[in-house]
Amino acid sequence: MxxxxxxxxxxxxxxxxxxxxxxxxxxxxxxxxxxxxxxxxxxxxxxxxxxxxxxxxxxxxxxxxxxxxxxxxxxxxxxxxxxxxxxxxxxxxxxxxxxxxxxxxxxxxxxxxxxxxxxxxxxKGKAKRRADELTVGQVWKMYEEHKRASILEEKGPEKARRAEQHIVQQCRYLGGAESYGKDGPYAATREWPGGWWNRPITSITPELCSQTWRNLTRTRWRRTAQMFFMAVQVLFNYAVAKKEVPVTAHPMVIDAAGDGIGLPKGWQSLRAQNAVERISDIRAWWRQVDKLTVIPKSALKVALLTGMRPSEVLAMRWDQVDLDAGKVWFGMTKTTDYREVALSSWSVAQLKRLESMTGRHEFVFTGPTGGRLTTLPTITRGADRWTPKQCRKEWQTVAVELGVSDTQRLSQVGKGLGGTDGHYVVTPDLRSTVQQVADEIMRRVEGAAT
Structure with missing residues (x-):
C-alpha cells in the first residue's frame, strides 16, 4: 500500500x-x-x-x-x-x-x-568555492555526478550505460575530452584554446552563443553546431536549477529568421528551472481561450483539465475515447507503449459539447482540411504569454497543492510510470483524483468559465 x-x-x-x-x-x-x-x-x-x-x-x-x-x-x-x-x-x-x-x-x-x-x-554551511569563479567544466562535472547517480538509481544499470555514451560525447563537445584532432576542441579560440571548458560559466552570454554558432556552422558545419549547443542546453538546464551556480537564465536566444545567422530556429531563452512554469492568471487565461473557435478552445481546456501533453491532445481519436467510462487511451506515447488517461466530468462535458457542434471525425480535434489539428495556439494578453505546455504544468501544480500522491499524479500525466499494469490504466482512485483536481481548477476560474 x-x-x-x-x-x-x-x-x-x-x-x-x-x-x-x-x-x-x-x-x-x-x-x-x-x-x-x-x-x-x-x-x-x-x-x-x-x-x-x-x-x-x-x-x-x-x-x-x-x-x-x-x-x-x-x-x-x-x-x-x-x-x-x-x-x-x-x-x-x-x-x-x-x-x-x-x-x-x-x-x-x-x-x-x-x-x-x-x-x-x-x-546551512556555505559553499567553499566562489560561485562566480565556476567554470563550464566544473559545472559539467557536477552535472555528470548528478546525472549518473539519478539514472543508475531510477533506471538501472542498462540505461545508465547508454546514458554514459551521451554524457561522454557532450563532454567532448564542450572541451572536456583528453585529446582532439588538428583543429583542436570545438569553439576553441586564441584566448581560450581549450574551447569552453575553462571559461567561467558567467561568461557564456547570448552574444557569445550567437558568435560561436556562426563560427561552428562556417568551419565545422551546421550539424556540429547543433550537437555542440545541445550539450550547452543540457549544461544550462542543470545550472539554472542549482543555487550554488550563479546562473538564472539560459543564454540561448531566438533565431526568428531561421537563416542560420543566430541559433537554430525555435531555440529561445529559458527561465530558471526553479521557476514554476504555470499559468500566472488562470481566470484571464480562460477568458482569452473562450475567444477562440470551438475546436482549439475545447482542446486547450481538455489539456488543462487532464494534464495531457499537447501532442497527446492533438493525437486523440474518437475511437480511443470512452465518454461513458470517462477515459481516453493511447497505444504509443512519449514514455509508454500503452496508457489510459482519466477524464473528469468537466472534460467529458467539453467533448460532448464539441461532438454536438462538429460531429465525429477521425480525430477529436480536426483542422481546417478535416485532418488532425496540427498545433495548439499560444494564449496572450498584453505582455502575458501562455504556451500550451503550461496547461500540463498547471494541472500538476494544482495536484501537488491538493496533496495528490506522486504515484497518481505521474500515472495521470504518463511520466515515470512503474512496471505493473495497474499504473497504466484508469482506476477508481485515479478517476476520483482527476475529478478532484478538475473541480479545483474550475473553482479557480469561477466567473470566467462559460
Missing part, C-alpha cells in the same frame, strides 16, 4: 520490485517516504521548496534504520524544506564527517555522535 507508517518491520518485509519503483508514504510524518526498487530500498524527505517539489535522499535501508532516517527527515531536512531551503544545494562541511557519512548511507560512526546542532550547521 502507498500510505503506511514506515517501520523497520515494514521495510524488512517489503519485497523488491521486479520492474519500476514502489513508493511508500509515511502516514505519521508527511514528507517522509520510502522507495523500493529492484535492488535497493531508500529513504527520502520530500516537499515543496522555492515553488517546486524536491526530494532529498536520506540513505539506503540496508545501512540506515527506519527510526534514524525518520529523525533526520523530521528534525533536519523537512524543516529546511518547509522554510524554502533546498538541502541538496548546500555543501557539507569537512569537519562534520559524521553526518556526511549518515547522509551517504555509510554507517562508519555511531548515531549518537550526531547532534542536531552539528547537523543543522552542515545543512
Amino acid at each position: 502507498p500510505h503506511q507508517k514506515i517501520t523497520q518491520a515494514l521495510v524488512d518485509g517489503l519485497p523488491f520490485q521486479e520492474s519500476g519503483t514502489h513508493w511508500v508514504h509515511d502516514t505519521d510524518l508527511a514528507g517522509f517516504n520510502l522507495s523500493v526498487g529492484r535492488r535497493t530500498k531508500t529513504y527520502y524527505a520530500a516537499g515543496e521548496a522555492g515553488g517546486r517539489f524536491i526530494r532529498v535522499k536520506i540513505g539506503r535501508a540496508d545501512v540506515t534504520k527506519a527510526n534514524e532516517a525518520r529523525a533526520v527527515a523530521r528534525d533536519i531536512l523537512l524543516p529546511e524544506i518547509r522554510r524554502g531551503v533546498d538541502p541538496r544545494a548546500k555543501q557539507l562541511g569537512d569537519d562534520d564527517r559524521t553526518y556526511a557519512r549518515i547522509m551517504a548511507g555509510i554507517r562508519e560512526a555511531r548515531p549518537e555522535d550526531l547532534s542536531d546542532q552539528a547537523a543543522r550547521r552542515i545543512i
Whole structure:
C-alpha cells in the first residue's frame, strides 16, 4: 500500500520490485517516504521548496534504520524544506564527517555522535568555492555526478550505460575530452584554446552563443553546431536549477529568421528551472481561450483539465475515447507503449459539447482540411504569454497543492510510470483524483468559465 507508517518491520518485509519503483508514504510524518526498487530500498524527505517539489535522499535501508532516517527527515531536512531551503544545494562541511557519512548511507560512526546542532550547521554551511569563479567544466562535472547517480538509481544499470555514451560525447563537445584532432576542441579560440571548458560559466552570454554558432556552422558545419549547443542546453538546464551556480537564465536566444545567422530556429531563452512554469492568471487565461473557435478552445481546456501533453491532445481519436467510462487511451506515447488517461466530468462535458457542434471525425480535434489539428495556439494578453505546455504544468501544480500522491499524479500525466499494469490504466482512485483536481481548477476560474 502507498500510505503506511514506515517501520523497520515494514521495510524488512517489503519485497523488491521486479520492474519500476514502489513508493511508500509515511502516514505519521508527511514528507517522509520510502522507495523500493529492484535492488535497493531508500529513504527520502520530500516537499515543496522555492515553488517546486524536491526530494532529498536520506540513505539506503540496508545501512540506515527506519527510526534514524525518520529523525533526520523530521528534525533536519523537512524543516529546511518547509522554510524554502533546498538541502541538496548546500555543501557539507569537512569537519562534520559524521553526518556526511549518515547522509551517504555509510554507517562508519555511531548515531549518537550526531547532534542536531552539528547537523543543522552542515545543512546551512556555505559553499567553499566562489560561485562566480565556476567554470563550464566544473559545472559539467557536477552535472555528470548528478546525472549518473539519478539514472543508475531510477533506471538501472542498462540505461545508465547508454546514458554514459551521451554524457561522454557532450563532454567532448564542450572541451572536456583528453585529446582532439588538428583543429583542436570545438569553439576553441586564441584566448581560450581549450574551447569552453575553462571559461567561467558567467561568461557564456547570448552574444557569445550567437558568435560561436556562426563560427561552428562556417568551419565545422551546421550539424556540429547543433550537437555542440545541445550539450550547452543540457549544461544550462542543470545550472539554472542549482543555487550554488550563479546562473538564472539560459543564454540561448531566438533565431526568428531561421537563416542560420543566430541559433537554430525555435531555440529561445529559458527561465530558471526553479521557476514554476504555470499559468500566472488562470481566470484571464480562460477568458482569452473562450475567444477562440470551438475546436482549439475545447482542446486547450481538455489539456488543462487532464494534464495531457499537447501532442497527446492533438493525437486523440474518437475511437480511443470512452465518454461513458470517462477515459481516453493511447497505444504509443512519449514514455509508454500503452496508457489510459482519466477524464473528469468537466472534460467529458467539453467533448460532448464539441461532438454536438462538429460531429465525429477521425480525430477529436480536426483542422481546417478535416485532418488532425496540427498545433495548439499560444494564449496572450498584453505582455502575458501562455504556451500550451503550461496547461500540463498547471494541472500538476494544482495536484501537488491538493496533496495528490506522486504515484497518481505521474500515472495521470504518463511520466515515470512503474512496471505493473495497474499504473497504466484508469482506476477508481485515479478517476476520483482527476475529478478532484478538475473541480479545483474550475473553482479557480469561477466567473470566467462559460
